[in-house]
Amino acid sequence: MTDTATFSPLRTPTATRQVGHGDMFTDHMATATWTEGLGWSPLALGPREPIPMNPAMIGLHYAQVVFEGLKAHRQFDGSMAVFRPGENARRFQRSARRLAMPELPADDFLRAVDAVVGADESWLSDDPALSLYLRPLMFATESNLMLRPSREYRFLVIAFVAGGFFGDTVKPVSVWVSHDHTRATPGGTGDVKCAANYGPSFVAQLEAQRAGCQQVIWLDATERRWVEEMGGMNLFFVRGRGAGAAVVTPELTGTLLPGVTRDSLLTLARRLGLGVSEERVSLEQWRSEVRQGLITEVFACGTAAVVTPVGQVRDRDGDFRIGDGEPGAVTMALREALVDLQHGLAPDPDGWMRPVLG
Numbered sequence: 001m002t003d004t005a006t007f008s009p010l011r012t013p014t015a016t017r018q019v020g021h022g023d024m025f026t027d028h029m030a031t032a033t034w035t036e037g038l039g040w041s042p043l044a045l046g047p048r049e050p051i052p053m054n055p056a057m058i059g060l061h062y063a064q065v066v067f068e069g070l071k072a073h074r075q076f077d078g079s080m081a082v083f084r085p086g087e088n089a090r091r092f093q094r095s096a097r098r099l100a101m102p103e104l105p106a107d108d109f110l111r112a113v114d115a116v117v118g119a120d121e122s123w124l125s126d127d128p129a130l131s132l133y134l135r136p137l138m139f140a141t142e143s144n145l146m147l148r149p150s151r152e153y154r155f156l157v158i159a160f161v162a163g164g165f166f167g168d169t170v171k172p173v174s175v176w177v178s179h180d181h182t183r184a185t186p187g188g189t190g191d192v193k194c195a196a197n198y199g200p201s202f203v204a205q206l207e208a209q210r211a212g213c214q215q216v217i218w219l220d221a222t223e224r225r226w227v228e229e230m231g232g233m234n235l236f237f238v239r240g241r242g243a244g245a246a247v248v249t250p251e252l253t254g255t256l257l258p259g260v261t262r263d264s265l266l267t268l269a270r271r272l273g274l275g276v277s278e279e280r281v282s283l284e285q286w287r288s289e290v291r292q293g294l295i296t297e298v299f300a301c302g303t304a305a306v307v308t309p310v311g312q313v314r315d316r317d318g319d320f321r322i323g324d325g326e327p328g329a330v331t332m333a334l335r336e337a338l339v340d341l342q343h344g345l346a347p348d349p350d351g352w353m354r355p356v357l358g
């Protein structure tokens with residue numbers, strides 16, 4: 001773990017582009033609290049500092065904790081803008097509802113994001129490889145160990161300087177199919193961003209690494225047959241090549257996290273004239289369509305990963321390579337379309353970028 005204090009005096013953390021996911025936190029945080037009967041306190045912006053914590057607080061023991069992830073980008077004209085924060089505000093409300101937590105009004109979510117981005121503008125370099133990753137979080141703070149929802153919560157937003165999640169290149173990642181562990185179950189919490197979804201996934205991630213892979217592929221929990229996600233990212237398959245190519249992403253069955261990047265890429269793919277569909281894809285189908293040359297590219301996407309090609313698949317029933325193992329043309333075109341829009345270099349017909357004043 002890095003002592004973030006050592007970064008503060010620098011104020012120009014752009015010297016290094018090889019920055020990890022959460023190594024370089026900024027100076028400020030926005031917070032608010034919720035109390036039963038009183039509702040939400042006014043939002044406060046202050047220094048990012050340790051938070052007091054009762055050792056019996058419900059969030060710590062029973063995982064009443066939800067979070068979000070979104071990014072602010074430096075625009076081509078020097079201004080700053082956040083990518084589709086309204087979507088994250090809505091998803092944060094859905095996550096809270098699922099965990100029997102109070103919903104934060106979307107306006108408060110947006111104001112908290114604006115406040116942190118505005119206060120920490122100097123951390124956001126004009127290097128397009130860097131962005132500000134924002135992490136809204138809400139957790140149960142009441143000290144009580146009854147098995148019931150907390151009557152007190154804290155909401156906060158912190159931020160860090162983010163490079164590429166997989167480094168600055170778009171080198172394809174290798175993936176390992178998990179047959180022993182699943183991420184989400186029907187009726188569970190796989191379609192919301194709650195902290196309790198992630199700790200249990202680490203053991204499979206470690207297994208993937210022991211198998212020489214960077215990421216884990218999740219199959220559905222019921223049949224262990226349908227491909228759902230890669231680690232904490234959504235997946236896309238590309239069928240065909242050139243003008244006739246189509247992108248396919250697993251449909252939202254309730255056990256997949258509905259990614260904002262996933263949704264954005266579906267729109268951008270249509271705009272690029274690609275075929276687009278949401279359907280279930282089985283592991284068997286993935287393998288055989290790759291062997292037949294029908295599936296030509298595969299990539300993962302998410303706020304942190306942006307668009308990351310998948311090159312190799314390792315599986316107990318036989319490994320296979322996607323195409324020639326290099327980033328594909330459709331993958332790179334979609335990545336560029338997304339990144340250009342995020343930096344104000346492409347038209348934004350749906351108003352996805354929310355400007356923030358420094």
Ligand SMILES: *Cc1c(COP(=O)(O)O)cnc(C)c1O
Pocket residue numbers: 069193229231232233234257258259260261262301302303304
């Ligand atoms: C956050 C997340 C994603 C990606 O969502 P984005 O909104 O695109 O960042 C995908 N899968 C899981 C499991 C996630 O937690």
